[in-house]
Amino acid sequence: MSDPIVENKPVLYSYWRSSCSWRVRIALNLKEIPYDIKAVSLIKGGGEQHCNEYREVNPMEQVPSLCIDGHTLIESLNIMHYLEETRPQRPLMPQDCFKRAKVREICEMIASGIQPLQNLIVLIYVGEEKKKEWSQHWITRGFRAIEKLLSTTAGKYCVGDEITLADCCLVPQVFNARRFHVDLRPFPIILRIDRELENHPAFRAAHPSSQPDCPPEVAK
Amino acid sequence: MGKPVLYSYWRSSCSWRVRIALNLKEIPYDIKAVSLIKGGGEQHCNEYREVNPMEQVPSLCIDGHTLIESLNIMHYLEETRPQRPLMPQDCFKRAKVREICEMIASGIQPLQNLIVLIYVGEEKKKEWSQHWITRGFRAIEKLLSTTAGKYCVGDEITLADCCLVPQVFNARRFHVDLRPFPIILRIDRELENHPAFRAAHPSSQPDCPPEVAK
Numbered sequence A: 001m002s003d004p005i006v007e008n009k010p011v012l013y014s015y016w017r018s019s020c021s022w023r024v025r026i027a028l029n030l031k032e033i034p035y036d037i038k039a040v041s042l043i044k045g046g047g048e049q050h051c052n053e054y055r056e057v058n059p060m061e062q063v064p065s066l067c068i069d070g071h072t073l074i075e076s077l078n079i080m081h082y083l084e085e086t087r088p089q090r091p092l093m094p095q096d097c098f099k100r101a102k103v104r105e106i107c108e109m110i111a112s113g114i115q116p117l118q119n120l121i122v123l124i125y126v127g128e129e130k131k132k133e134w135s136q137h138w139i140t141r142g143f144r145a146i147e148k149l150l151s152t153t154a155g156k157y158c159v160g161d162e163i164t165l166a167d168c169c170l171v172p173q174v175f176n177a178r179r180f181h182v183d184l185r186p187f188p189i190i191l192r193i194d195r196e197l198e199n200h201p202a203f204r205a206a207h208p209s210s211q212p213d214c215p216p217e218v219a220k
Numbered sequence B: 001m002g003k004p005v006l007y008s009y010w011r012s013s014c015s016w017r018v019r020i021a022l023n024l025k026e027i028p029y030d031i032k033a034v035s036l037i038k039g040g041g042e043q044h045c046n047e048y049r050e051v052n053p054m055e056q057v058p059s060l061c062i063d064g065h066t067l068i069e070s071l072n073i074m075h076y077l078e079e080t081r082p083q084r085p086l087m088p089q090d091c092f093k094r095a096k097v098r099e100i101c102e103m104i105a106s107g108i109q110p111l112q113n114l115i116v117l118i119y120v121g122e123e124k125k126k127e128w129s130q131h132w133i134t135r136g137f138r139a140i141e142k143l144l145s146t147t148a149g150k151y152c153v154g155d156e157i158t159l160a161d162c163c164l165v166p167q168v169f170n171a172r173r174f175h176v177d178l179r180p181f182p183i184i185l186r187i188d189r190e191l192e193n194h195p196a197f198r199a200a201h202p203s204s205q206p207d208c209p210p211e212v213a214k
Helices: A019-030 A052-057 A076-086 A097-111 A120-126 A131-153 A165-179 A188-198 A201-206 B013-024 B046-051 B070-080 B091-105 B114-120 B125-147 B159-173 B182-192 B195-200
Strands: A011-014 A036-039 A065-068 A071-074 B005-008 B030-033 B059-062 B065-068
Touching (some): A019 A201, A071 A076, A076 A097, A076 A165, A097 A131, A097 B070, A120 A131, A131 A188, B013 B070, B070 B091, B091 B125, B114 B125, B125 B182, B159 B182
Parallel strands (some): B005 B030
Antiparallel strands (some): B005 B059, B059 B065
16 A cells, blocks of 8 residues: 555536546445545537647546556546555455456446437437437346346345445446436336445435535535 | 356457457367347347346456456456466556556447447448547557557557557447557558457357358
């Protein structure tokens, strides 16, 4: 572990409603790693993520980015795996190789199979008229597959009875599904896990409505 | 236990990543070809849906289990077959490898995946693909300017190289202008004749159409 006198708190570049930022916020909270937030508005002035200064932080011009241990990390799954490797307390991955594979499968199904297709920048490209149907299509397709996988892997949570990185990815994606009015009734296991974690302190603290950049009219 | 079985399509970049990794780690495997074209796509049939509920390739049957999602498969191989490692030891370098992998696997490829292009439509698919590949490559080129040695991260082949080479092939398929990406091109050229990459190339696959195979 790093010397706390030398090291500053990690800094997370985050947008309140970004599901990718939210995944990392949950993981940081679960592992009890204190951090500061630098809010990046994806809306103001065409999106602060595109400004020259932030492009130096993250060349993909996305959130989240995490400044930690003197380095800047991007890509939410990468960040979460880095935290697992360097801060092994409160592990978010099982020990067993196959169970680890199942966690990674769920994470990738969300992080490459669903979210990139309903990402803000893609929806802008798709256009206002078609974006709702487009988002519903890809989220539904992904959730159908995840529900099937969960039927073999889920215990109390996505994989067994301990919270893993899969849960960190799932909850924000369910929120997005609701935003786009996806019919979630075909996905009872997904709904059950989401409900189970709703009131978990780490998840509550990471929720968009708890974020410093959450618009006052939205915050609870 | 029998040899691992990889469900693969010759031109699928995600299948290709795993083929490269299996070859680099000298893990013998059999291929079950899944045509993404025939009859609307064999990946959608009931039998294959039992293998992979996302109805995609690749899937890998190994050690009595079925694994899906190419990055997951590659990390599983790293964890269970540590010979010929494809990840550095250093935590930050490992992070850089994962960054490049994710930029490709979530930042580029899903947006030019066959099923998405069908949805986007014949008229718009070329411009759409070029847009997302160019955007992603711009960011990767920038990252590589700080991480690349002989390969993507330093001087040893890693999972990042396994992801990059197939994506460059896709970029060429969609006529993306690659001149702004000299580091990407250099690494791709460097690996072109590596035996593990050659054996994994679409043109070397059992389901590659004869008119395409070299």
